[in-house]
Amino acid sequence: MASFKGALIGCGFFARNHLHAWRGLEEAELVAVCDRDRDRAEQAAREFGIAAVYDDAEALFAGEKLDFVDIATSAPSHRPLVSQAVQHAQTVICQKPFAETLEDGQAMVEAARAAGATLIIHENFRWQKPFVTLKKMVDEGRIGPPQFARFSFRHGFDNYVNQPYLAEIERFTIMDVGLHLFDLARHFMGDVTRIACNSQRLNPKVRGEDAFTAMLVHETGTTTICDCSFRSVIDPDPFPRTLAWIEGEAGTLALATDGQLTLHTKDGRQVFAEAPAIPVWGEAPWHFVQDSVIRFQTHAIDVMAGRAAAQPSGADNLKTLTLALSAYDAAATGSTIHIDKGDTL
Numbered sequence: 001m002a003s004f005k006g007a008l009i010g011c012g013f014f015a016r017n018h019l020h021a022w023r024g025l026e027e028a029e030l031v032a033v034c035d036r037d038r039d040r041a042e043q044a045a046r047e048f049g050i051a052a053v054y055d056d057a058e059a060l061f062a063g064e065k066l067d068f069v070d071i072a073t074s075a076p077s078h079r080p081l082v083s084q085a086v087q088h089a090q091t092v093i094c095q096k097p098f099a100e101t102l103e104d105g106q107a108m109v110e111a112a113r114a115a116g117a118t119l120i121i122h123e124n125f126r127w128q129k130p131f132v133t134l135k136k137m138v139d140e141g142r143i144g145p146p147q148f149a150r151f152s153f154r155h156g157f158d159n160y161v162n163q164p165y166l167a168e169i170e171r172f173t174i175m176d177v178g179l180h181l182f183d184l185a186r187h188f189m190g191d192v193t194r195i196a197c198n199s200q201r202l203n204p205k206v207r208g209e210d211a212f213t214a215m216l217v218h219e220t221g222t223t224t225i226c227d228c229s230f231r232s233v234i235d236p237d238p239f240p241r242t243l244a245w246i247e248g249e250a251g252t253l254a255l256a257t258d259g260q261l262t263l264h265t266k267d268g269r270q271v272f273a274e275a276p277a278i279p280v281w282g283e284a285p286w287h288f289v290q291d292s293v294i295r296f297q298t299h300a301i302d303v304m305a306g307r308a309a310a311q312p313s314g315a316d317n318l319k320t321l322t323l324a325l326s327a328y329d330a331a332a333t334g335s336t337i338h339i340d341k342g343d344t345l
């Protein structure tokens with residue numbers, strides 16, 4: 001018997017990964033699915049053997065007793081859904097982008113606090129297998145105190161087939177992939193005091209920026225470059241994998257797109273194979289992401305069971321959201337934006 005009973009709201013493209021991952025985890029069970037497109041919810045329930053189907057969140061909350069709610073809808077629906085969900089479940093998980101404005105993000109964090117609920121953001125890049133190992137090695141001091149980092153996500157994959165809305169949104173790659181890269185930057189290098197950014201619209205068919213380069217300066221005085229392009233010509237195409245480079249006083253850790261992690265020190269170099277296994281329900285090249293969803297949801301269970309603190313919590317993710325919003329300001333004005341500690345409070 002699963003310890004935690006939950007509902008998934010939003011049964012679209014990415015939710016399939018949530019559905020597969022929940023099905024494989026023993027301590028949690030989805031007892032209901034909800035999508036305003038009822039056909040999608042019914043199809044998910046049929047395929048994954050889930051008992052109850054809803055096309056309205058209020059009806060879901062009235063009809064089910066839930067330990068957790070997993071929200072996999074797109075950003076505009078998050079504030080109303082999270083604000084209701086925290087009234088009905090102890091744990092609420094919300095996909096990124098958590099919010100489109102700081103005001104919405106703050107309102108959700110406050111709603112969770114007032115209800116005594118835990119809000120976890122589905123930020124899965126830090127849960128990708130190579131990044132879990134990278135973090136462990138940095139924390140063990142294998143390269144000494146970090147001085148410089150780079151996180152890079154560049155490809156030419158046609159994302160618009162699976163996620164057509166990406167071509168329509170005014171704020172595109174900074175809110176989509178930028179949030180992931182900024183979370184990695186904060187995870188490895190600490191909080192940020194200033195940010196500069198240049199954004200580009202390379203594909204005339206998309207509405208928002210499909211490339212950007214940002215420079216972040218951390219409280220420690222160290223620097224991170226985050227760069228992203230959805231319009232690069234690379235063979236083989238590295239989508240959907242992230243490159244990383246972290247230099248410390250005593251060495252460098254370099255993550256290649258095939259999951260190969262190289263540790264450079266004065267004694268030479270060591271190479272570690274960190275590509276994840278392909279889940280039985282998964283496929284390459286998506287397995288880096290699919291495996292991270294399993295790891296993230298395993299972590300969410302650990303949080304529910306009191307074995308871990310949320311990584312990242314809603315409150316923490318407000319700082320990442322602040323960086324993304326500041327990146328737009330920096331790109332629009334050509335200036336460096338200073339981030340006050342109080343900006344997210």
Ligand SMILES: NC(=O)c1ccc[n+]([C@@H]2O[C@H](COP(=O)([O-])OP(=O)(O)OC[C@H]3O[C@@H](n4cnc5c(N)ncnc54)[C@H](O)[C@@H]3O)[C@@H](O)[C@H]2O)c1
Pocket residue numbers: 009010011012013014015034035036037040055056057072073074075077081095096097122123124162163165176289
């Ligand atoms: N973490 C990642 O790696 C990753 C990858 C892809 C997408 N995402 C995120 O996942 C979210 C969903 O993306 P997607 O590509 O699956 O979108 P999608 O449009 O395919 O699916 C969203 C679903 O939510 C439903 N929905 C919207 N509002 C609703 C509401 N109020 N009540 C019930 N159902 C509602 C829609 O009908 C749709 O079926 C986005 O925020 C996206 O950024 C995350």
